[in-house]
Amino acid sequence: MARTVDPEKHLARRLVIIDAALTCFAVHGYAGTTTAAICREAGIGSGTFFHYFPTKQSLLLAILAYGTDETREWFAARRPDEDPLAVVEAYLDHTAEEMSDPRLAGFVRAVSAVMGEREVEAALALDSQVLLEGLEPWISRARDAGQVRGDLSAHDLTVWVLLVIDGFLGRIAVDEDFTAAAQRDALLDAVRRLLAPATQLVE
Amino acid sequence: MARTVDPEKHLARRLVIIDAALTCFAVHGYAGTTTAAICREAGIGSGTFFHYFPTKQSLLLAILAYGTDETREWFAARRPDEDPLAVVEAYLDHTAEEMSDPRLAGFVRAVSAVMGEREVEAALALDSQVLLEGLEPWISRARDAGQVRGDLSAHDLTVWVLLVIDGFLGRIAVDEDFTAAAQRDALLDAVRRLLAPATQLVE
């Protein structure tokens, strides 16, 4: 017998590869990134790459799963008695903070357009569903409490919040004058305006 | 001498190919679409394809140019004395109507993430710039007239309107319950809320 795995080193290498892939995907897109490029960026050989990830797609799926888990954990950490609207706004803040690394926005944009690969689409759908199911209950409670408008269903409102978040990410990725840090307040303001009860709007 | 080109037939064929490409790109993305697939969809051989478009990329550029021209023409058709805010809302309406063909939203989403091809990126940047330069003057006038909020610059406001439009397109492409027709009013409402002067919001 010999050589039991050192899980720390293994995980560290994995993270190096994931980080390199994040950089490459953000700049050249998924299809536009070759495994050779990832290896170069990570400073490894192709044998090593495929030792850690059986396929290029599995690497992408692993990264997406990280993101989905992160979202799940964030919402799991909420206490039931928190102020609903404050939770929604805290999530926006959380997103804006994560996106202070502009590679992430680029990555999200690049990857959300990967089409025709069943498993990737499923992972994206799952990610989107986890986010929706994390957010909607809070918006629903805020709605019941009269904190947000009642003329649209909680589901519709949630979808519109997600829509704004997606647009936000897209802008960060495309427009270099538009940074998450600088536009954080504008994001909060935009969502507040979107959700405000009709009684708070005068004509 | 013989056989001068029949421009009508030529153009018609071009449009058939463009239409087929639109369908394919919307479903499988740009990189995910093979020229063979476009040929199959259009019912032609690969020889014909490359007779009309020298490269796959040139086909994409031609489609993007169509869109850019369309945007330019739409704004060129505005009269200087139109109500500024009404023009903005008319453009939203125009977009929503165009996107009643869900392929278009899918196409936009798929193609906006094409990265690493200099000419495509330039075409996308141009398209985005034409839209920005079309919209911003009207928002600026509306701002000067007090129709929209003054706490953000006209440029920032325009960028945020574009952000919402992008998010809107993304949703249509991804969420089949979210249709342009059904959400047209919500789009108008969202942008109105985004632009409303602060004095129209009570706390």
Place this chain on the structure above:
DNA sequence: GCAATACTAGAGCACGTACTCCAAGAATAG
């Protein structure tokens, strides 16, 4: 009718890709 040109199709090519394979290095258990 005849020549000249535009158009069409599809077999095939050159190339770049994801991925395989193998041989050697490093690290531990006994």
Place this chain on the structure above:
DNA sequence: CTATTCTTGGAGTACGTGCTCTAGTATTGC
């Protein structure tokens, strides 16, 4: 030290891609 297993790099491979080439067919001017 030795045996065993995990790990590593890079040469090589099978395959799919965008694109070319050629040969044949339609369509026009004269």
